[in-house]
């Protein structure tokens with residue numbers, strides 16, 4: 307089955323407003339026409355409005371980096387409906403919220419968002435008519451202990467608990483090995499392909515093969531112009547979730563071009 311490639315940039319807390327506007331203008335100038343690929347940028351929520359304005363009439367969608375699952379008032383949080391009202395089309399539920407944002411235990415392990423919390427957000431994001439990018443991935447300790455597949459299986463089942471096949475068909479999944487995020491150390495194409503194929507098999511057990519074959523699975527973790535083509539050429543790698551390299555127009559567009567080349 308052919309899946310439309312999808313490259314998304316996660317800006318995290320980077321860029322001031324003038325730089326964000328300049329980055330969008332530069333990306334737009336470098337992208338000709340309507341590329342055969344989906345593209346999105348995910349600004350910090352305080353930049354939703356100017357980002358949506360700067361992206362108007364472009365082939366680039368806007369996503370949120372996160373949102374709360376509740377509609378009610380929670381201090382400092384942003385609801386899926388608020389994201390939606392700012393012309394966003396997706397919400398990325400980034401892996402680092404599981405492993406870097408939250409209290410630390412005595413061993414220094416961060417206890418961030420659980421699979422249960424991610425599952426609540428996935429449903430809320432879908433209910434708001436947005437596309438969730440559901441991030442899964444193992445830590446280095448888990449990989450070294452040969453637990454990668456078990457961790458991915460648990461995260462997929464936990465994060466997508468209670469979804470039916472019709473809802474699952476709307477999802478994007480991102481494989482983000484924690485050890486590759488912001489480290490400059492990307493997964494090898496074989497590691498990425500093996501993990502993506504495993505994720506797709508788990509999705510097939512849960513939702514049926516034809517639904518699983520239609521779900522896009524992005525790779526995220528130190529994607530750069532020089533490794534994008536080999537990673538994106540893997541049969542089960544359907545795009546990239548890009549952090550650092552999405553902050554430079556030349557690098558981001560080079561990754562988009564690698565995606566187009568890999569899948570054409």
Ligand code: PEP
Nearest residue numbers: 487488526527528549550
């Ligand atoms: C990310 O922020 O999701 C990410 C993958 O970061 P980087 O590309 O910098 O590793």
